[in-house]
Amino acid sequence: MTTRTPLAGHRSIVVGGSTGIGRGIADAWAAAGAEVTVLSRTRPAGPGAGLLRWERVDLTEPAHARARLTESAGGRLDAVCFSSVHYGARRALFSDVSEQEWHDQLAVNTTGLWITLAATLPSLRAAGAGLFLGVSSEVAFNAGPARSGYAASKAAAKSLLDSVAQEEDGTRVRIVQVLPSGMVDSPGIRRRRPPDFDYSSYMKPSDFAGVATELGATAGGGHHGDCLVVGADGSWWSARDSAPVSQSRPVGP
Template identity: 70%
Template sequence: MTDLTGRRMLVVGGSTGIGRGVADAWAAAGADVVVCSRREPARAAPLRWERLDLGGPDAADRLAALGAGPLDAVCFAAVRYGAGRAPFGAVPEDEWLGQLDVNVTGLWRTLAATLPALRAARPGLFVGVSSEVAFNPGPGRSGYAATKAAARALLDAVAQEEDPADVRIVQILPAGMVDTPGIRRRRPPGFDYGSYMRPSAFAPLAVRLATTAGHHGDSLVVDGDGTWWPVRDRAPASQSGPVR
């Protein structure tokens, strides 16, 4: 079964990257998909867009409004990486606070706003986009590693509280680097992205999670060919490198 017609989905941070890959997959399967992001997605049809700044003063109210009413699935894909890899002492406090606002508090607010509607769907689905850095903290990305590890722990804890008959909590993460606009802004001109994953690699898993039971509490690693495996079977490879 791959037909999501009549279902309402919400993707927080879905204008580009993995979130956009999930949003496009759900929409292609017939779902009514609302993307929430600071910037409007390019070539968005048939997606609907609602402006949302997770670091803004009205973030909680906007999420409460978006989470009201029927809701079958939510994907939290918003992320703040930081300016670039740098040693801890070179990272300004406002960058750390911004990462907390989006990567942790934004996730907490999204859960608080949407879990009641997801439970009412019986079962609803909450998908959190994780990262290998939550398992492999490395040099030069202390804030990103700490906030993604906190996000992973938050979703793991909520998964232990929730009855999967009411709502399933699943985390997904890429096996390698993903070619996204955010990554491209951090790479030098002429960089070769040939080995990088594409957001569309997440489409098969996104549809499967929305149309079948199972995987509650799992963290699933997605490879470039669209296959996936649980972290408990094989840990994701570290993408850490030296800080230059």
């Protein structure tokens, strides 16, 4: 059997690609032939990790993150994915959340995205149609109780990418966002669930392989400025056509 390598010769960066959706995208790009560097706090592990390069980046250390991102973005760069996220310790009411958690959410979810854009857009423009892929969340569309910091920082991140997409020439660089239609089984989510929780209904990071490969191969052609909702079967559609459903839970008495 011949391995399909539509991204052979491509060079990509995935910020926050050691686990979760970012890892699913990194694995998909690597499997399609791209040279993929993961920038994250922890080294990728498990199946497929051998295909990924790794550089340590901590977005809560902005000077360090800026320097590492700028160095990694040098030279040819075809695609960048920003998937780093800080959820918070747990879902909690605003009055129960510390100011430090708020600062950490902003540092990773919003400022980290800003730093990544600033460091990588010049090289993506030089590629002649580079792709910047942002991993969003339904919470950017649907504010919910006990998620105020996460919702606010992710909504700001979506608006940042929406605004940059309107500034950029789509023939030089394309900005696309993706998000899951449901909850995704990931280490970050598992830290917030009880040991006996049933994840059988949850999506998997590998559900993003199809959309990631397609966007990588076309440099996001036809989707500049769009936000794509990805289903558990690997299908995807524009949030303009069908908005993502809220995953918030009511606040009990």
